Amino acid sequence: MWFLALFVSSGAAMPRMTADDRQTGTSGDARMPYGRGALRLIRVEGRGIFVLWGFMRLRIDLAYDGGGFYGWAVQPDIRTVQGEIERALHRILRVAPNDADEPLRLVVAGRTDTGVHASHQVCHIDVSDEVLERAVGHMRVPAVTALEHRLQRVLPDDIVIHRITQAPEGFDARFSALERTYVYRIADRGSEVDPRLRGCVLHVDGDLDIDAMNQAAEQTIGLHDFGSFATPNPGGTTIREVKRARWTRVPASPLTGRVPDGYTVPTFESGLVCFTIVADAFARNMVRSLVNGCVQVGLGKRDVDWFRGKMAVPRREGSTGPIAPQGLTLEHVAYPADDLLASRAQAIRAKRTLP
Numbered sequence: 001m002w003f004l005a006l007f008v009s010s011g012a013a014m015p016r017m018t019a020d021d022r023q024t025g026t027s028g029d030a031r032m033p034y035g036r037g038a039l040r041l042i043r044v045e046g047r048g049i050f051v052l053w054g055f056m057r058l059r060i061d062l063a064y065d066g067g068g069f070y071g072w073a074v075q076p077d078i079r080t081v082q083g084e085i086e087r088a089l090h091r092i093l094r095v096a097p098n099d100a101d102e103p104l105r106l107v108v109a110g111r112t113d114t115g116v117h118a119s120h121q122v123c124h125i126d127v128s129d130e131v132l133e134r135a136v137g138h139m140r141v142p143a144v145t146a147l148e149h150r151l152q153r154v155l156p157d158d159i160v161i162h163r164i165t166q167a168p169e170g171f172d173a174r175f176s177a178l179e180r181t182y183v184y185r186i187a188d189r190g191s192e193v194d195p196r197l198r199g200c201v202l203h204v205d206g207d208l209d210i211d212a213m214n215q216a217a218e219q220t221i222g223l224h225d226f227g228s229f230a231t232p233n234p235g236g237t238t239i240r241e242v243k244r245a246r247w248t249r250v251p252a253s254p255l256t257g258r259v260p261d262g263y264t265v266p267t268f269e270s271g272l273v274c275f276t277i278v279a280d281a282f283a284r285n286m287v288r289s290l291v292n293g294c295v296q297v298g299l300g301k302r303d304v305d306w307f308r309g310k311m312a313v314p315r316r317e318g319s320t321g322p323i324a325p326q327g328l329t330l331e332h333v334a335y336p337a338d339d340l341l342a343s344r345a346q347a348i349r350a351k352r353t354l355p
Contacts, residue, residue, distance in 0.1 A: 055126050058144065059171060060085075060106070061162040066117040067199045067326065068158050073111055081159060082106050085123075088154045092147065093127070093134050102131055109173045109333040110180050110282065115325030117200055120162070122333045124173040170342025171335075175349055179243060180282060181332040184275040184291045184323075190249065191271035201272060202327035208273050208298035210247050216297045216307040217245040217275070220290060225354060227314025229290050230283035238314065239352040240286065244278040247294065281348075288322035295323060 064081050074083040086104055089095075095102045108123040135147040148164040155161065170176065185201045187193045188208045194201070220226075223241045230238040250272045255265040275291055293310065296302040296319070310320055336344050 054130070055128050056132060056144075057124055057126050057167040057171060058147075059165050059167040059173065060123050060125065061164075062121050062123070063119050063160045063162060064117065064121065065158040065199065066112055066115050069114065071112060071114045071116070072108055072121075081112070082108065084156060084159060085151075088151055089125070092150045092154060093131050095131060102128060107173050109177050110330055112328075112330055113285065113288075113322075113325055116288075116328045116330070117326075118330040120332050121330055122173045122177070122335075124167055124171065168338040168341060170338075170345060172341070172345040173333075175345035176335055176341045177281070177348075178334045178336055178344065179278050179280050180330065181276065181278045181334075182282070182287045183329050183331050184277075184287065184327045185269070185329070186273040186275075186295070186327055187271070188273055191273065194268070197268065199326055200329065202324050204295065204299070206299045208295065209300065210249055210273065210298065212304060213247045213275075213294045213298040215304045216294045217247060217277075217290075219304075219308050219311045220245045220277075223354065224311060225314040226283060226286050226290075226311075228310040228316060228320050229293065230286035231316070232283060235351075236283075237352050238283045238286070239354055240279050240281055240283060242277060242279045244276065245290075246277075247273065247275050247298075249273050285322040288325060288328055289320050291328070292323035293320055 062085075066081070068079065069081050069084075070078045072081045074080050074086060086106060087097075089104045090097055093102075093104065095104055104125060104127065106123045106125050109121060112118055112121070132143045132147065135150055136143050137146070139146045139149070141149070144164055144166055148161060151164070152161045185197075186204050186208065187197070187201050188204045188206060190207060193203050220242045221244070223239065225237070225239050227238045230240075232238045250269045252270045253267045255267050275294065277287060277290070293302070293307050297304060297307055302319075335341065
């Protein structure tokens with residue numbers, strides 16, 4: 001079970017730790033073994049230092065088709081990825097939805113918007129040992145393995161659990177991440193439009209100039225304020241570091257050798273125009289807005305100088321809004337070595353500034 005304590009000065013009252021305290025508090029490098037679980041110190045600004053033990057932090061790797069969801073983040077009365085997973089966890093572990101001691105709240109590497117997909121998303125959750133054991137039931141496997149199997153069976157078909165593992169010390173799915181990789185897929189006139197892919201590929205009625213689009217994309221590489229292409233979170237900024245940004249047309253690639261009549265079966269992505277972007281983090285609507293700007297350049301509606309000007313003057317206006325969501329997929333989240341996880345999480349919490 002959860003055990004909570006607070007280090008306070010003599011005579012001070014002991015407040016109750018909330019679920020929000022667990023999410024917003026600074027922790028990780030003070031985590032120590034304690035019995036079957038671990039002990040962790042959580043410092044909450046203006047609240048003090050709480051101690052948690054008898055818990056386990058789990059890393060969950062997953063994928064989902066975002067077409068049927070209103071984004072990642074849980075919202076009342078609408079279908080979201082986080083909402084579906086948390087509802088399934090409460091059911092499997094037999095925890096009431098509003099249990100303050102066991103909130104079963106997920107922390108995700110990157111919140112995806114409505115209609116955006118993920119082939120490899122990462123999140124974490126803190127679960128007490130006692131509650132985690134409820135996943136075992138009649139199964140003769142460790143509790144973490146049992147939870148993985150049960151969650152895979154309970155979740156709807158548009159969410160897939162790749163694996164659940166015990167997270168290493170200092171791991172935070174959001175703040176420990178080094179970089180995220182997104183890919184946006186487009187079928188233009190140079191591609192054969194496949195209606196089976198309409199849920200994950202955007203159809204553009206025109207010929208895209210990939211060279212011009214790459215000239216625009218090159219302007220994004222490095223540390224910049226992406227205020228023309230993104231919206232900051234409350235108290236945050238739109239300063240991000242883009243490490244790679246590149247447009248490519250996928251070459252026609254055969255699935256197998258030629259059949260007797262000479263026809264070659266192509267792979268699904270053959271001929272598609274794909275934008276791959278890698279950054280330490282992304283602000284809200286940033287990727288889709290950058291894609292929209294590049295596509296305007298690629299269709300000849302804008303030139304590279306216009307895009308360069310938007311990067312130079314970070315001001316949001318109508319011409320740099322986000323493109324349709326269905327072409328975008330979160331493909332990968334990278335993390336440092338285990339011994340660097342806590343220090344990375346601590347460093348990335350700082351508010352960003354430009355040199």
